[in-house]
Amino acid sequence: MGCTAADVAAAVRAAAEVVAEHRDELVELDRAIGDGDHGENLRRGFNAVVSALDTSTPDTPGAVLKLVAKTLISTVGGAAGPLYGTAFLRAATALGDAAELGPAEVTTAIEAALGGVVARGKAAVGDKTMVDALDPAVRAATATSGSVAEVLAAAAAGAQAGAASTVPLVARKGRASYLGERSADHLDPGARSTALLLASFARSAGAGQ
Amino acid sequence: MSLVGLVVVSHSARLAEGVVEVAAQMAPDVAVLAAGGTADGGIGTDLDAVSAALTSADAGAGVVLLYDLGSARMVAEMAVELLADPDRAALVDAPLVEGAVAAAVAAQGGGDLTGVAAAARTALTTTDGPSAAAELQQAPRTEEVPVLGRFRLTNDIGLHARPAALLARTLAGLDASVTVRFGGRAADATSVLALMSLGARGGDEIEVSAVGPRAQEALGRVAELVERDFDD
Numbered sequence: 031m032g033c034t035a036a037d038v039a040a041a042v043r044a045a046a047e048v049v050a051e052h053r054d055e056l057v058e059l060d061r062a063i064g065d066g067d068h069g070e071n072l073r074r075g076f077n078a079v080v081s082a083l084d085t086s087t088p089d090t091p092g093a094v095l096k097l098v099a100k101t102l103i104s105t106v107g108g109a110a111g112p113l114y115g116t117a118f119l120r121a122a123t124a125l126g127d128a129a130e131l132g133p134a135e136v137t138t139a140i141e142a143a144l145g146g147v148v149a150r151g152k153a154a155v156g157d158k159t160m161v162d163a164l165d166p167a168v169r170a171a172t173a174t175s176g177s178v179a180e181v182l183a184a185a186a187a188g189a190q191a192g193a194a195s196t197v198p199l200v201a202r203k204g205r206a207s208y209l210g211e212r213s214a215d216h217l218d219p220g221a222r223s224t225a226l227l228l229a230s231f232a233r234s235a236g237a238g239q
Numbered sequence: 240m241s242l243v244g245l246v247v248v249s250h251s252a253r254l255a256e257g258v259v260e261v262a263a264q265m266a267p268d269v270a271v272l273a274a275g276g277t278a279d280g281g282i283g284t285d286l287d288a289v290s291a292a293l294t295s296a297d298a299g300a301g302v303v304l305l306y307d308l309g310s311a312r313m314v315a316e317m318a319v320e321l322l323a324d325p326d327r328a329a330l331v332d333a334p335l336v337e338g339a340v341a342a343a344v345a346a347q348g349g350g351d352l353t354g355v356a357a358a359a360r361t362a363l364t365t366t367d368g369p370s371a372a373a374e375l376q377q378a379p380r381t382e383e384v385p386v387l388g389r390f391r392l393t394n395d396i397g398l399h400a401r402p403a404a405l406l407a408r409t410l411a412g413l414d415a416s417v418t419v420r421f422g423g424r425a426a427d428a429t430s431v432l433a434l435m436s437l438g439a440r441g442g443d444e445i446e447v448s449a450v451g452p453r454a455q456e457a458l459g460r461v462a463e464l465v466e467r468d469f470d471d
Contacts, residue, residue, distance in 0.1 A: 071283070103317065107283025109310035112317055150313050204309055 032130030120146030244296030252276030348411025
């Protein structure tokens with residue numbers, strides 16, 4: 031059984047709740063090494079996504095993700111807008127008109143999302159960014175065969191470990207890079223939010239089985 | 240012929256407007272537009288605002304975009320990608336203020352999209368003397384005897400922003416390479432920033448040399464400007 035547009039929309043709504051719950055944590059992480067707006071920007075963006083889903087019902091998973099992308103791009107304000115926006119947009123494009131998603135499609139979507147983030151932000155693994163969470167997520171997803179829930183669980187675990195690996199790193203991209211050595215010993219807020227989102231998607235997929 | 244437009248993308252509405260204010264002063268006929276801050280007046284960048292500015296600034300010759308920090312670049316990139324013809328816009332990595340001023344003056348002088356983008360990109364290097372481009376232009380003409388003139392600046396502020404821009408504009412498009420010398424340094428007369436960096440004030444005497452087919456006319460134009468006190 032695959033994920034329908036309604037399943038994906040429900041997962042996005044659940045992710046919006048997670049973002050709201052973790053708003054203050056993300057603000058604190060970003061205040062330490064950035065401009066302190068990541069939690070609030072994402073909360074505002076995902077609130078707008080939920081409103082958008084309330085007023086329109088896209089009929090394919092790709093169309094849901096495209097709506098998420100467009101909404102985040104126009105409402106987030108900070109770097110997370112174009113980065114997550116591009117990630118969701120590339121994922122949507124990779125899915126095309128598929129009515130349901132199986133594990134292969136989910137892996138493809140996460141891979142496309144990583145490609146988008148790298149293209150937009152020009153960051154590589156080790157720069158202390160979202161890429162540090164997303165890259166191991168893609169590798170874990172690719173190495174996993176099983177259900178959508180299993181693929182997403184593997185990706186979430188990869189992202190979690192990847193985010194944790196950013197703590198000792200010195201930032202080379204984004205606002206934190208201006209801090210140089212002082213950016214070390216902090217968890218990267220973008221990597222953290224990436225891990226939170228993938229963990230939420232994995233829980234939604236697991237609950238839907 | 241329409242002029243290249245300019246869009247300044249910043250996290251702050253006031254920063255974008257301030258940069259526009261400075262750049263527009265040098266280029267009265269160029270569309271220089273600000274796209275700063277989020278839709279609700281906060282710090283950040285707004286794709287819709289950048290897209291709208293990009294459309295308004297394009298009078299037909301394309302638009303150069305300059306940006307301040309990280310997400311401003313990404314949002315500007317997306318706005319360009321969303322254009323029906325992304326080749327009508329050039330996103331330039333340049334120091335914001337110097338780049339905007341250099342681009343505005345190049346646009347005012349009728350430069351095309353590539354030329355205006357290059358002016359912004361080399362804004363910092365041109366403040367230290369003649370631009371690389373000007374030196375290259377002059378290279379094959381080294382055997383020519385330059386037309387020389389000395390002029391005492393009688394306006395109050397000397398070769399400051401507006402007079403420097405006026406001088407650069409007056410010479411733009413003329414087939415002559417003009418160099419202004421003061422205080423042991425030389426500046427390409429088509430580079431506003433280079434002219435300003437000479438620091439020539441009212442009462443100072445500058446030396447102007449021109450080579451090329453219309454060198455004499457170039458010198459005449461400079462003489463007229465100085466005579467008119469740069470319309471101050």
